[in-house]
Amino acid sequence: TQLLEQSPQFLSIQEGENLTVYCNSSSVFSSLQWYRQEPGEGPVLLVTVVTGGEVKKLKRLTFQFGDARKDSSLHITAAQPGDTGLYLCAGAVGNQFYFGTGTSLTVIP
């Protein structure tokens, strides 16, 4: 079983602040995904990063894949209450997707 550790586990910030979530592993992944999940629903894919060192931007969200393809980060600029949710990273190994431990983000208006 591949282990991905996310930090922090919980994050509560004021609207307008910036934040970074980290996803770390000792394993190498062919690709890494980030998802956001609302309570009682399935995770929704935000982005996939494939190349070591790759950076992708999705509006106020910036995703980076580590050079060695073992870790990733998600940076949110000027967080909004709509960003509230559980953020999950997932690493792909062959046909399998292994998920991180999750970061629960609350953005306070």
Place this chain on the structure above:
Amino acid sequence: SQTIHQWPATLVQPVGSPLSLECTVEGTSNPNLYWYRQAAGRGLQLLFYSVGIGQISSEVPQNLSASRPQDRQFILSSKKLLLSDSGFYLCAWGYTEAFFGQGTRLTVV
């Protein structure tokens, strides 16, 4: 476009009763299919995955089993539920990324 359906949304079952959760995918052929379980506010644990009809791989030995009787149908079963089987169960399909159903909240009482 591809869609994934998972049912039921919620389920309350007594200890020792059987379980059958069903998941179907539309709009794609020969997808990889997955069953995950999620503890509250945490990451996803991969239970089973399938790369084709009748092909099931188990990640964690436990009180559950999975079957894939048709190309786009994935079933999670148990003969006798335990209290510890309670959780949020998610079905997903994908190749390089995972796409999830709405989930089933199972409570074993």
